[in-house]
Amino acid sequence: MRVPRRIAHFNKHVTNPLARAITPWLPSLGTLEHVGRKSGKRYRTPLLVFKTYDGYAILVGYGPQTDWLKNVLVGGPTLLRKRGRVVALTNPRLVSKAEAAALVTPASRPLYRGFPYDEAALLLTIAGAAC
Template identity: 70%
Template sequence: MRVPREIARFNRRVTNRAAQSITPWLPGLGTLQHVGRKSGRRYRTPLLVFPTRDGFAILIGYGPESDWLQNVLAGGATALEKRNRTIPLVNPRICSKADAANLVTPAFRTFYRLFPYNEAALVLTRSAHTSP
């Protein structure tokens, strides 16, 4: 299931701003920090994130044309805010939702599979350079 672009625009302008303060604390959610590939501006986007052995899998609900996804794939600085920590991430790669499910840690795998986004997931690895 892909979420219509109109909903994506509304979420970017309204819902995301309101959700940013609570998403780092909720299971399955986190705030992705990324840099605009054209503007160079820093962005913070609340997303569905699931831990893997060496990083995180992020469900792609708005399709491959999503700005946050394009920014991350362009190679700019990327980090995840989760539980009062900022985790630098590298090596973004897109894979099918099913392939990413095998990477998600067992404790979160059922929760991951419950979401109706069936297109794909972005998988990122924790950077060796961590921040406090």
């Protein structure tokens, strides 16, 4: 299920600023810090993130035209703030939700599969992790 663009716009300007305040305490939320591919500005986007064996999977609910996704795919510096930790991420790659599900750790898999986003997931590797 792809979320309509008007909802994405609302979330970007209203929901995301509020969500950033609670992401440190919720297990499947994290704040992705990325650099704008055109502006060079640093952005912080709250997202659904799930642990994989060498990094994280992030569900893509707004389609491939989403700004945060485009920014991360160009390969700029990307950090994840999750539950009080900051993790540098590399090697962004867009895959199907099913392909990423096989890499999500067993503890996170039921929640991952439960979200209705079925379009894609972004896989990122923790910087320095063996591939």
